[in-house]
Amino acid sequence: MPVSQTQHTQHSPGAQAFDVRRLSPHIGGEVTGLDLAQPLAPETFAALRKAWLEHQVLVFRDQKLSDDDQVRFARYFGTPIGSRSMQQANPHVMLISNIRENGQVIGQLPDGELQFHADSVFLEKPLMGAILHSVEVPASGGNTMFASTYAAYDALSREDKRRLSGLTAVNAFDYATQVRTGRFDTSKGPHRTHPVIRTHPETGRKGIFVNRLMTQHIVGLPLAESDALLPRLWELCERPAHIYEHVWRVGDVLMWDNRCTQHARTDFPEGERRLLRRVGIEGDKPY
Numbered sequence: 001m002p003v004s005q006t007q008h009t010q011h012s013p014g015a016q017a018f019d020v021r022r023l024s025p026h027i028g029g030e031v032t033g034l035d036l037a038q039p040l041a042p043e044t045f046a047a048l049r050k051a052w053l054e055h056q057v058l059v060f061r062d063q064k065l066s067d068d069d070q071v072r073f074a075r076y077f078g079t080p081i082g083s084r085s086m087q088q089a090n091p092h093v094m095l096i097s098n099i100r101e102n103g104q105v106i107g108q109l110p111d112g113e114l115q116f117h118a119d120s121v122f123l124e125k126p127l128m129g130a131i132l133h134s135v136e137v138p139a140s141g142g143n144t145m146f147a148s149t150y151a152a153y154d155a156l157s158r159e160d161k162r163r164l165s166g167l168t169a170v171n172a173f174d175y176a177t178q179v180r181t182g183r184f185d186t187s188k189g190p191h192r193t194h195p196v197i198r199t200h201p202e203t204g205r206k207g208i209f210v211n212r213l214m215t216q217h218i219v220g221l222p223l224a225e226s227d228a229l230l231p232r233l234w235e236l237c238e239r240p241a242h243i244y245e246h247v248w249r250v251g252d253v254l255m256w257d258n259r260c261t262q263h264a265r266t267d268f269p270e271g272e273r274r275l276l277r278r279v280g281i282e283g284d285k286p287y
């Protein structure tokens with residue numbers, strides 16, 4: 001695996017220098033030299049945003065953030081998104097956990113593996129990105145795999161790129177139906193139509209914007225044709241060469257760009273505790 005290191009030297013008083021080490025050929029960078037519990041100087045933040053756009057996923061090890069620290073860090077990138085989790089005092093923090101208290105799970109998405117997806121693509125404005133902070137992790141498993149949808153798009157043939165341009169697909173929130181029948185029931189949950197190929201609003205790069213967990217069908221194609229085409233696109237996203245797999249340690253902070261990546265979770269033992277805190281960042285309408 002080619003590994004490169006970029007140094008971001010800061011010139012203004014109070015600005016922090018940091019390094020970024022590439023984690024896989026297409027996606028992921030590990031940042032060292034920053035304590036995210038401290039406020040960032042504007043010059044530092046600008047360099048960090050540039051690194052995020054380049055690497056799509058940034059990893060920071062050995063951090064210790066309060067809920068408020070994590071939300072403050074998210075605000076450098078955009079507007080933090082509210083939570084469906086009622087347990088946290090800070091409404092922008094969502095717990096992802098399998099921990100049960102009084103028979104109830106304390107977080108969302110508690111158990112087992114999760115197929116590849118981008119977050120909230122069943123909404124008009126899916127997340128721009130999100131920031132995860134690990135509090136408790138299992139001894140093994142529960143890894144998060146991140147796929148570069150840029151790399152997947154770049155691997156398409158010229159003919160496929162031409163054919164896919166302008167197509168849209170329906171994305172739905174109904175995991176249970178999908179797992180049970182292989183079909184979504186759009187009468188049961190939120191769903192939205194988005195382009196099959198999305199252009200990133202900041203980098204201008206194109207990526208595949210359909211995923212195995214949430215995309216139902218391509219609009220305007222006979223179902224059999226859509227059913228044949230979609231798995232080809234998913235497999236391209238999920239090709240091992242296009243993936244960085246993150247093995248969690250306590251104290252990790254990881255932020256992903258939800259506009260050009262997909263993620264999936266590997267299975268983990270039922271009896272082991274896993275707790276991550278997530279702060280989402282508001283996104284815009286894909287085009």
Ligand SMILES: [Fe+2]
Nearest residue numbers: 117118119263
């Ligand atoms: Fe997710």
